[in-house]
Amino acid sequence: MQLHEIVKLLGAEVLVGAGDLDREISAVHASDLISHVLATCTRGALWLTGLLDSQIVNTAELFDLSAVVFVANRRPTQDIIEAAEMENVPVLCTQYTMFESCGLLYSKGLKPSRRCG
Amino acid sequence: MANAESVVFRKSYHIEGGNFQSAGSVSKKIKQILKQLNIDGEIIWRAMIVAYEAEMNVVLYASEAEVILEISPKKICMIFKDKGPGIPDIPLAMTEGYSTATREMRERGFGAGLGLPNIKKTADNFDIQSTVGSGTQLIIDINIF
Ligand SMILES: Nc1ncnc2c1ncn2[C@@H]1O[C@H](COP(=O)(O)OP(=O)(O)OP(=O)(O)O)[C@@H](O)[C@H]1O
Ligand SMILES: [Mg+2]
Numbered sequence: 072m073q074l075h076e077i078v079k080l081l082g083a084e085v086l087v088g089a090g091d092l093d094r095e096i097s098a099v100h101a102s103d104l105i106s107h108v109l110a111t112c113t114r115g116a117l118w119l120t121g122l123l124d125s126q127i128v129n130t131a132e133l134f135d136l137s138a139v140v141f142v143a144n145r146r147p148t149q150d151i152i153e154a155a156e157m158e159n160v161p162v163l164c165t166q167y168t169m170f171e172s173c174g175l176l177y178s179k180g181l182k183p184s185r186r187c188g
Numbered sequence: 189m190a191n192a193e194s195v196v197f198r199k200s201y202h203i204e205g206g207n208f209q210s211a212g213s214v215s216k217k218i219k220q221i222l223k224q225l226n227i228d229g230e231i232i233w234r235a236m237i238v239a240y241e242a243e244m245n246v247v248l249y250a251s252e253a254e255v256i257l258e259i260s261p262k263k264i265c266m267i268f269k270d271k272g273p274g275i276p277d278i279p280l281a282m283t284e285g286y287s288t289a290t291r292e293m294r295e296r297g298f299g300a301g302l303g304l305p306n307i308k309k310t311a312d313n314f315d316i317q318s319t320v321g322s323g324t325q326l327i328i329d330i331n332i333f
Contacts, residue, residue: 103297104297104298104300105296105297105298106297106298106299106300106301106302106303107300107302109237109240109241109302109303109306110300110302110303110305110306114229114230114233122297124296124297125208125209126208126211126212126296126297127297129211129212129216130212130240132216133212133215133216133219133236133240134233134236134237134240135229135233
């Protein structure tokens with residue numbers, strides 16, 4: 072599924088990366104823990120989170136995640152937005168809660184981001 | 189460490205413990221170098237997992253560290269040598285779920301106790317040594333071929 076379809080599905084606002092909405096997404100990671108992202112994420116995964124921390128963008132860029140979605144209308148601060156613009160990490164914001172966002176994406180066939188082996 | 193003759197790139201970096209502002213910057217610099225050397229994306233990704241886990245442990249638990257990056261045609265070697273409290277029980281620290289992270293660290297999204305096991309799982313070679321009251325040293329290899 073392309074990122075623009077996810078924007079539509081989640082009724083999301085695109086805060087950063089309007090030009091990168093053709094990114095292809097097959098797996099999703101949903102967590103407020105950076106530790107969990109590090110231990111389980113796969114390249115190209117979409118990251119749903121409610122955590123507002125400056126390390127989010129760093130983490131997404133370092134691990135080749137395709138975009139970050141802030142759920143439950145958590146608004147990223149200006150420094151997060153600026154970092155995302157610099158690092159070219161698309162940032163979305165949705166009104167849906169983590170539970171609802173996951174449910175919507177799951178029902179459309181998206182898979183959990185999971186490492187084999 | 190690789191043979192001196194076969195090392196094509198060597199650089200050292202400094203990590204400041206407790207500084208969340210600059211946290212991750214050493215990993216980022218290493219990523220840029222690996223990209224410039226045209227190393228495969230999947231290998232860079234694995235190198236970043238171990239680098240960032242090790243870097244964050246310094247930020248969270250140590251006072252400072254020196255990082256030595258050595259790239260040879262066969263592998264990427266990273267040495268993290270920190271000054272800090274050291275780890276009293278390494279097998280315990282290597283156990284998934286064990287963490288001494290404070291509440292503040294957990295609020296920042298760390299402290300699941302997964303970092304050291306993740307480094308071991310992701311690396312092709314991993315060695316950890318620690319002296320209580322002095323510091324910890326990690327030697328991590330990621331094979332290129
Ligand atoms: N460089 C270090 N110096 C001192 N203690 C350390 C160091 N690295 C790890 N430790 C100790 O080992 C424990 C386990 O480390 P590990 O990286 O596995 O988990 P964590 O950092 O607590 O959580 P996570 O990595 O999942 O965010 C830490 O909680 C800490 O007590
Ligand atoms: Mg850790």
